[in-house]
Amino acid sequence: xxxxxxxxxxxxxxxxxxxxxxxxxxxxxxxxxxxxxxxxxxxxxxxxxxxxxxxxxxxxxxxxxxxxxxxxxxxxxxxxxxxxxxxxxxxxxxxxxxxxxxxxxxxxxxxxxxxxxxxxxxxxxxxxxxxxxxxxxxxxxxxxxxxxxxxxxxxxxxxxxxxxxxxxxxxxxxxxxxxxxxxxxxxxxxxxxxxxxxxxxxxxxxxxxxxxxxxxxxxxxxxxxxxxxxxxxxxxxxxxxxxxxxxxxxxxxxxxxxxxxxxxxxxxxxxxxxxxxxxxxxxxxxxxxxxxxxxxxxxxxxxxxxxxxxxxxxxxxxxxxxxxxxxxxxxxxxxxxxxxxxxxxxxxx
Amino acid sequence: xxxxxxxxxxxxxxxxxxxxxxxxxxxxxxxxxxxxxxxxxxxxxxxxxxxxxxxxxxxxxxxxxxxxxxxxxxxxxxxxxxxxxxxxxxxxxxxxxx
Amino acid sequence: xxxxxxxxxxxxxxxxxxxxxxxxxxxxxxxxxxxxxxxxxxxxxxxxxxxxxxxxxxxxxxxxxxxxxxxxxxxxxxxxxxxxxxxxxxxxxxxxxxxxxxxxxxxxxxxxxxxxxxx
Amino acid sequence: xxxxxxxxxxxxxxxxxxxxxxxxxxxxxxxxxxxxxxxxxxxxxxxxxxxxxxxxxxxxxxxxxxxxxxxxxxxxxxxxxxxxxxxxxxxxxxxxxxxxxxxxxxxxxxxxxxxxxxxxxxxxxxxxxxxxxxxxxxxxxxxxxxxxxxxxxxxxxxxxxxxxxxxxxxxxxxxx
Numbered sequence: 001x002x003x004x005x006x007x008x009x010x011x012x013x014x015x016x017x018x019x020x021x022x023x024x025x026x027x028x029x030x031x032x033x034x035x036x037x038x039x040x041x042x043x044x045x046x047x048x049x050x051x052x053x054x055x056x057x058x059x060x061x062x063x064x065x066x067x068x069x070x071x072x073x074x075x076x077x078x079x080x081x082x083x084x085x086x087x088x089x090x091x092x093x094x095x096x097x098x099x100x101x102x103x104x105x106x107x108x109x110x111x112x113x114x115x116x117x118x119x120x121x122x123x124x125x126x127x128x129x130x131x132x133x134x135x136x137x138x139x140x141x142x143x144x145x146x147x148x149x150x151x152x153x154x155x156x157x158x159x160x161x162x163x164x165x166x167x168x169x170x171x172x173x174x175x176x177x178x179x180x181x182x183x184x185x186x187x188x189x190x191x192x193x194x195x196x197x198x199x200x201x202x203x204x205x206x207x208x209x210x211x212x213x214x215x216x217x218x219x220x221x222x223x224x225x226x227x228x229x230x231x232x233x234x235x236x237x238x239x240x241x242x243x244x245x246x247x248x249x250x251x252x253x254x255x256x257x258x259x260x261x262x263x264x265x266x267x268x269x270x271x272x273x274x275x276x277x278x279x280x281x282x283x284x285x286x287x288x289x290x291x292x293x294x295x296x297x298x299x300x301x302x303x304x305x306x307x308x309x310x311x312x313x314x315x316x317x318x319x320x321x322x323x324x325x326x327x328x329x330x331x332x333x334x335x336x337x338x339x340x341x342x343x344x345x346x347x348x349x
Numbered sequence: 350x351x352x353x354x355x356x357x358x359x360x361x362x363x364x365x366x367x368x369x370x371x372x373x374x375x376x377x378x379x380x381x382x383x384x385x386x387x388x389x390x391x392x393x394x395x396x397x398x399x400x401x402x403x404x405x406x407x408x409x410x411x412x413x414x415x416x417x418x419x420x421x422x423x424x425x426x427x428x429x430x431x432x433x434x435x436x437x438x439x440x441x442x443x444x445x446x447x
Numbered sequence: 448x449x450x451x452x453x454x455x456x457x458x459x460x461x462x463x464x465x466x467x468x469x470x471x472x473x474x475x476x477x478x479x480x481x482x483x484x485x486x487x488x489x490x491x492x493x494x495x496x497x498x499x500x501x502x503x504x505x506x507x508x509x510x511x512x513x514x515x516x517x518x519x520x521x522x523x524x525x526x527x528x529x530x531x532x533x534x535x536x537x538x539x540x541x542x543x544x545x546x547x548x549x550x551x552x553x554x555x556x557x558x559x560x561x562x563x564x565x566x
Numbered sequence: 567x568x569x570x571x572x573x574x575x576x577x578x579x580x581x582x583x584x585x586x587x588x589x590x591x592x593x594x595x596x597x598x599x600x601x602x603x604x605x606x607x608x609x610x611x612x613x614x615x616x617x618x619x620x621x622x623x624x625x626x627x628x629x630x631x632x633x634x635x636x637x638x639x640x641x642x643x644x645x646x647x648x649x650x651x652x653x654x655x656x657x658x659x660x661x662x663x664x665x666x667x668x669x670x671x672x673x674x675x676x677x678x679x680x681x682x683x684x685x686x687x688x689x690x691x692x693x694x695x696x697x698x699x700x701x702x703x704x705x706x707x708x709x710x711x712x713x714x715x716x717x718x719x720x721x722x723x724x725x726x727x728x729x730x731x732x733x734x735x736x737x738x739x740x741x742x
Contacts, residue, residue: 528697
């Protein structure tokens with residue numbers, strides 16, 4: 001029993017340290033990436049290449065005064081960032097960072113919470129993501145925050161629909177809801193050189209999912225919740241110091257978790273990248289190591305893509321955003337699903 | 350073993366029922382109805398576990414759908430009522446027509 | 448076992464958040480002023496209260512999301528069941544009917560302009 | 567066993583908060599927490615699929631709907647302090663007694679709950695097989711029900727005229 005508990009705690013620590021440890025680096029990449037795209041220098045004073053800048057920021061957040069305005073609803077005002085962070089971390093519980101491996105005499109599964117319903121669990125948890133925002137907006141008792149929260153929620157739920165259609169299409173293709181089996185399905189090559197990734201089977205679903213991630217994590221071009229010109233900072237306007245930083249963290253963790261799910265469904269999850277699989281497996285620990293490396297590289301590329309898009313596209317208008325979600329992406333998802341199902345059925349006839 | 354859950358289901362149902370009787374505004378009444386729904390579906394799940402029949406689980410699956418429809422229509426009615434009469438209290442609604 | 452791992456994960460995640468919030472509470476300075484506690488409204492004095500009526504479009508979006516979400520959640524078990532089924536024709540017939548109903552609902556929603564936001 | 571008691575207490579506290587909280591938004595969030603705890607009970611009982619559906623549909627969507635309505639209808643003007651009649655108190659005590667009696671009957675009949683371990687992953691497949699053979703017609707009819715609900719909601723609230731009326735009123739409120 002104690003052994004099992006220790007195992008779970010280690011797994012939890014690893015999976016939580018993965019996004020939270022990478023966070024300073026991601027923020028640095030985001031800033032330097034922006035500078036690179038806009039032909040600026042970017043933060044370069046603190047440490048070599050400005051690498052210590054995010055740490056300095058963390059220290060600043062810690063020592064800042066926690067302004068607790070008098071007009072807020074105190075309990076929910078404090079609870080909202082906590083809820084946002086916990087809910088953002090939840091999907092990570094069933095995301096495997098490597099395949100099941102032999103540890104001495106038994107098979108260890110890397111995910112904290114192993115179930116054949118893992119993927120459902122992850123999506124259910126990410127559907128709860130809007131509550132932290134809604135609570136923050138309501139508890140702050142300010143017009144801007146309330147409006148920002150309503151906007152963010154309406155946007156998140158709208159894009160969740162097209163995202164779910166993409167998930168249904170992929171689960172239909174894989175024929176399973178077990179994440180490890182999904183990854184197994186995607187291991188190997190077509191014609192000897194094209195990796196068997198889901199994105200080549202369902203490009204439309206991949207596109208829908210990708211747009212869904214942007215909208216769900218409130219990133220530009222969909223960050224209407226924080227439209228500075230209209231509602232200042234949106235739902236976390238009245239927050240300061242670490243509470244603000246927690247919202248910030250939650251947003252990034254949510255983004256990483258959704259990217260990991262995207263990679264599991266469309267880019268082969270932890271399956272070894274082409275090129276890396278040429279390394280001979282002389283030791284049983286090499287394969288898990290390669291798998292973790294592959295997943296990390298894939299997620300890093302995704303993050304770079306996010307940064308790239310952020311500094312390339314302007315923000316949408318709200319009516320354009322809702323029209324895109326409801327009148328373009330949702331019918332596209334439904335039609336894609338119908339075509340996929342009928343195609344598979346008639347091919348098997 | 351988990352027989353404490355039977356009491357919990359009963360408690361939820363009773364609490365929901367009392368809330369429906371006592372509460373005066375329509376939104377609270379809908380919330381209490383939702384609570385009753387939760388109690389009943391928990392009870393059905395418990396029966397399913399005790400008898401080993403899977404049909405009961407499917408019944409809960411359909412119940413969740415029905416409750417979604419119920420809430421959607423109920424809230425629409427509340428909005429329509431509020432638009433017309435500027436109230437959401439059961440006391441203020443005495444005439445059913447108009 | 449599954450449940451235990453879930454509970455431990457939840458506890459650790461909550462603990463992480465609480466520790467972070469506690470640190471800044473401990474280290475940060477505390478100096479209250481009247482202006483600092485005011486509602487932020489771009490620097491001018493606050494007008495009215497925040498609990499006012501908001502646009503009905505938000506409600507309509509939520510309600511349509513609920514109903515469409517239920518339908519799409521339906522399809523998840525269907526997609527899994529299809530791959531283990533032998534009577535695929537039967538399942539496909541049901542799927543076509545299902546999708547027809549869904550599309551009718553969707554077309555109704557779009558035609559009613561319930562989701563048309565003002566430009 | 568510790569889970570049972572913990573989850574039961576958690577659910578009970580949140581359920582009590584639904585009924586007794588003064589603010590309706592707090593009640594809605596308590597309802598969300600109640601539904602989530604019920605989902606955790608499903609999870610603990612081994613019906614993971616239903617737990618996921620419960621979170622996705624009930625907790626994820628219905629509670630959001632409630633909160634949106636509360637933000638839509640300006641609730642501050644309604645204060646929850648109207649008097650309660652005496653006959654209702656009697657009714658409520660009677661109902662409580664009757665329902666508790668029924669439940670003690672059920673429990674005294676020695677209904678044993680199987681432990682969650684007994685259900686293997688296999689049961690999920692059987693469940694889906696059952697859903698898509700025996701219960702396929704109800705499944706399809708549920709879609710029709712959802713369509714009906716959709717049409718009803720839009721006709722009741724979202725017709726063009728209604729929305730225009732609503733927005734004009736909103737504008738008036740803003741101008742005041």
